[in-house]
Amino acid sequence: MATLNPPIRSASSRPPSLTASARLRRLARSYTLRVFAQAVVTVWAVITFTFFLIRLMPGNPVDVYIDFLMNQQNITYEEARARAASQFKFDPDANIFVQYGEYMGRLIQLDLGESITSTGTRVIEQIARFLPWTVFSVGLGLFISFILGVTIGTIMAYLRNSWLDNLFSLLASILGAVPNYIWGLLILIVFGVQLQWFQVGALRGTYNSSLTPGFNLTFLLSVLTHAALPVLVYVLGSIGRWMLNMRNSTIGTLGEDYVSVARARGLPPSRILLAYVGRNAALPMFTLLAIDIGFIIGGSVIIEELFVYKGIGSFLFWSISQRDYTSMQGVFLVITISVVFSNVLADLLYSQLDPRVRVGGGEK
Secondary structure, three states: OOOOOOOOOOHHHOOOOOOHHHHHHHHHOEHHHHHHHHHHHHHHHHHHHHHHHHOOOOOOHHHHHHHHHHHHHOOOHHHHHHHHHHHOOOOOOOOHHHHHHHHHHHHHOOOOOEOOOOOOOEHHHHHHHHHHHHHHHHHHHHHHHHHHHHHHHHHHHHOOOOHHHHHHHHHHHHHHHOOHHHHHHHHHHHHHHHOOOOOOHHHOOOOOOOOOOOOOHHHHHHHHHHHHHHHHHHHHHHHHHHHHHHHHHHHHHHOOHHHHHHHHOOOOHHHHHHHHHHHHHHHHHHHHHHHHHHOOOHHHHHHHHHHOOOOHHHHHHHHHHHOOHHHHHHHHHHHHHHHHHHHHHHHHHHHHHOHHHOHHHOEO
16 A cells, blocks of 8 residues: 655745844744833832832941940940941941942842841841741731632622622721721720730730641641731731622623623523633632732731731831841842732733733734
């Protein structure tokens, strides 16, 4: 039996290879590349801005330490300054542009430097110590508020203009209008101090200090107990927005033609809810969720100080009070990267949902 050989294509029939300039033009039109390039420039600009901004704050690490020694140990300024000079490697009189060049040089090598006030302690180690607790507490609060808010918002849309919808709308408006730190103060004062439903002092920290960290039930319960109040505050502060956004998105989806066609075909209400309404109404919510993920790190300073929860927000507050420049820069860098690239994630996600956002018809 004769075998058929594939036709041999002549050199003239092959598609011409792209030139270097054509490849560069094609790469420049890439939507994803443009988004990431803008993100990198934004991170650099914010890093530079915060570097100079924190050095414009009144006082510096040496002055703060001198004031502490003079107030606590009742010694003269000269004695306190001499002890501060031996304590810190930081020179407050060094040229600020030289400091910036040295900082950027270390940053390119992924080195955040050492803490000024805690000699010998690397900033990256401090961030690695405190960051997981903030990600756990704020992330858990965001997850719970998102699930509850989307669920309740869908129910509100299906029961729109009913007494239950009006009640939930009023509740969501109140929850969204009150800042989360106000909820934290109310919980501490009303339920902790006045009603004494819990011992405020016993819930300080991230877990019971008498326990050894490990994957065991006792330690995990202690972690959840200490994180319960911050998580509750995060839920109260954000669930109202999810409820109202999901309600409005679901109402808009219910008015679409494909939902009317599905009802006319006699499809079960449960299938219409899951396959037609819920899936499409929740798409904008996931975009907002991607953006909110970036604010996990930076939105915890007041709450963690309020409940004495030792996360990255508490560490940032301490760094600011001590004027620990390198620690502040390290935390601000982490916050900046998380916020910028969460917006990149949301931008790319939305470009997949709606290709019209790709400006100028650029390629992916």
